[in-house]
Structures are given as structure tokens and as C-alpha cells.
Amino acid sequence: MKRRPRRSIPATLTGIVLLAACALVAVVAVQMLLGETPWIRYDTVAGTLHDLRWSDVATAVMGGVAVLLGLVLVMAAVLPGRLTVLPLQGDLDSGASRRSYRSTLRAAAAAVDGVSSATVKLKSRKVSAKVITGRATTDGLAEAVRGAIAHRLDQIDPAIRPTVKVKVRSARSVS
Known part of the structure; x- marks a missing residue:
């Protein structure tokens, strides 16, 4: 779809x-x-x-x-516009709305321990997540967020698997 x-x-x-x-x-x-x-x-x-x-x-x-x-x-x-319903894998003609797709990926990123807020942007073949943490060091946080989003993408099973890009910003500076 x-x-x-x-x-x-x-x-x-x-x-x-x-x-x-x-x-x-x-x-x-x-x-x-x-x-x-x-x-x-x-x-x-x-x-x-x-x-x-x-x-x-x-x-x-x-x-x-x-x-x-x-x-x-x-x-x-x-010219074709941006898809409003993103197609999913499976035998049925099914899809997920762009808004729900983005919000479920944002919830997955925000559920990672240490993430205080997350924003997710959807492009045609890329998911960009920006997370803010209260931690002074952000070692391993980007990989954890990328893994959480990848796990949620496995659950959603989109027809076109997007690449995941994560940027982490710390609210505190390292002293």
C-alpha cells in the first residue's frame, strides 16, 4: 500500500x-x-x-x-508527494501512517536508559534520531538507541528497511 x-x-x-x-x-x-x-x-x-x-x-x-x-x-x-502511508511487509496490503511510524520509533528511542528526550525524522530511506541525555559521558548510548530503533523496525517490518542514524547530545558538559 x-x-x-x-x-x-x-x-x-x-x-x-x-x-x-x-x-x-x-x-x-x-x-x-x-x-x-x-x-x-x-x-x-x-x-x-x-x-x-x-x-x-x-x-x-x-x-x-x-x-x-x-x-x-x-x-x-x-510529481509524486511524500508517502502518507508507508508500506509494510506481508501478504496483506497493509501500511502504517507516517505519524504513527515516527511516534513509535521516537518512543523506542526515548525508552533507552539515559535518554531524556528524543526526536525522530523520517526520510525516504533513512531514519534520523536526535537524543538528549543527562549523562556527562555518552559512550555506547548511540548504539543502544540504534539497537532499540532497529528492534522496533523488526517488529514493524517495513517493506523498505531504512538506515538508522543517531546523534546524541549531552545536556551536561564533561568537566
């Missing part, structure tokens, strides 16, 4: 902009049909666009902005 994130933010923003443009056009059309003064006069818009030339700076800037916006939307649609 490889669930990718939804592209709801670009789709929502595009929908809102198009809805606003359509609503503006509809309001101006109704105002013109009723014989009232429209918010935006057709003659003014047509005259301004007629006076523009392809060599004008304003035309080049508007074209560049339109191309850039189009490329951003195409890239958001085509």
Missing part, C-alpha cells in the same frame, strides 16, 4: 480563483442585462487589451506569470 497525499491545496486554490472569476463575469453580465452600470466596463477592458502590443513589458510579465503558474500546477499534479 503506497498512499500518496492528495493535491487538495492546489486544486482548492485553482477552484477558488476560477469561481471568483466566473462570479465576476456573471455579475457584470447580469448588470449589463439589467441596464445598470457594470463594475467592469467591457469597452474599457477591450480598449486596454487592444492597445497592448506583444513587445510591451506588461504583456511579457503577464505571460511569464501565467506560464509560471501553469508550470507550478502541472508539477504539483505530476
Whole structure:
């Protein structure tokens, strides 16, 4: 199971902009049909666009902005996002959410004797753990944390086994 994130933010923003443009056009059309003064006069818009030339700076800037916006939307649609559900081994189509995966690895690192706090970051094929200890010497603590995380990874049994990197920081300095 490889669930990718939804592209709801670009789709929502595009929908809102198009809805606003359509609503503006509809309001101006109704105002013109009723014989009232429209918010935006057709003659003014047509005259301004007629006076523009392809060599004008304003035309080049508007074209560049339109191309850039189009490329951003195409890239958001085509490029895969970060997995929201990480696949697990086994016969069933199963997975673990990114949040629960990270929190269970953080709990495993924090359960090691001598660790006062732990943070875990997940990359595509790497788990980075940063632990803080109250000990003056940190000899062997990184290996113990790495072993605890490796044991938890054995229990979880992910489809792609990440490498584990551990950094230990001591809250006290060695005197």
C-alpha cells in the first residue's frame, strides 16, 4: 500500500480563483442585462487589451506569470508527494501512517536508559534520531538507541528497511 497525499491545496486554490472569476463575469453580465452600470466596463477592458502590443513589458510579465503558474500546477499534479502511508511487509496490503511510524520509533528511542528526550525524522530511506541525555559521558548510548530503533523496525517490518542514524547530545558538559 503506497498512499500518496492528495493535491487538495492546489486544486482548492485553482477552484477558488476560477469561481471568483466566473462570479465576476456573471455579475457584470447580469448588470449589463439589467441596464445598470457594470463594475467592469467591457469597452474599457477591450480598449486596454487592444492597445497592448506583444513587445510591451506588461504583456511579457503577464505571460511569464501565467506560464509560471501553469508550470507550478502541472508539477504539483505530476510529481509524486511524500508517502502518507508507508508500506509494510506481508501478504496483506497493509501500511502504517507516517505519524504513527515516527511516534513509535521516537518512543523506542526515548525508552533507552539515559535518554531524556528524543526526536525522530523520517526520510525516504533513512531514519534520523536526535537524543538528549543527562549523562556527562555518552559512550555506547548511540548504539543502544540504534539497537532499540532497529528492534522496533523488526517488529514493524517495513517493506523498505531504512538506515538508522543517531546523534546524541549531552545536556551536561564533561568537566
